[in-house]
């Protein structure tokens with residue numbers, strides 16, 4: 131990934147990327163903000179609330195009006211810059227939105243709000259299939275929950291490119307952590323992308339993905355394989371989530387066990403939904419899980 135913070139990088143005709151300076155274990159080099167169009171512009175994901183990033187967006191716009199700000203999902207590293215960017219541009223905000231969704235109990239805690247803006251309501255709510263048009267660009271919304279319940283990818287039909295948000299990225303598989311993440315939704319949202327004849331993705335973090343549907347297929351296989359291993363560990367060894375983490379993430383740093391546990395939990399929930407295992411909710415690291423088939 132070739133970039134410098136604050137410097138717009140041309141990706142395709144009418145598509146420019148700016149990387150916010152918020153690198154980290156979940157954000158890679160930082161959140162990508164995209165500017166679409168050449169006369170009036172759409173911004174995809176304003177990124178964090180960082181004055182330097184905002185300044186870089188306005189500089190890249192170079193006097194052209196920003197008419198729309200689209201948000202892939204209400205995680206703070208994508209969304210928090212919205213309010214001040216809207217103040218500066220008077221653009222309309224569009225997203226699936228979050229405020230209208232029910233908040234699972236575990237998320238409704240200070241740490242839940244650390245990474246999700248649970249109250250986020252855009253000016254205009256858009257759903258699957260919505261078409262958003264500017265002077266010289268046209269985007270279509272693709273509802274792709276899984277990483278987050280409100281996640282949208284955006285298809286720029288003219289260039290045949292999908293802005294894939296955090297749903298599909300090249301640097302790493304996305305985090306599916308309950309209650310925010312849901313494996314059944316994630317799998318369905320991956321399969322949905324396979325049906326769209328487009329093989330160039332521009333993700334929310336990291337560089338562009340060429341031959342993108344190969345990656346999507348690999349992610350689907352990876353999750354199937356992982357889920358099979360977890361099913362086997364429950365059926366053959368009677369393991370709980372703590373035991374499964376120890377088995378499949380051998381030698382994992384103590385500090386990462388909770389995070390790995392969430393990823394395993396997403397699969398165990400999915401196994402239960404399919405009728406393969408049973409347990410009494412709420413599910414945690416030490417809940418007893420039994421195989422039912």
Ligand SMILES: [Zn+2]
Nearest residue numbers: 203205277296
């Ligand atoms: Zn996210």
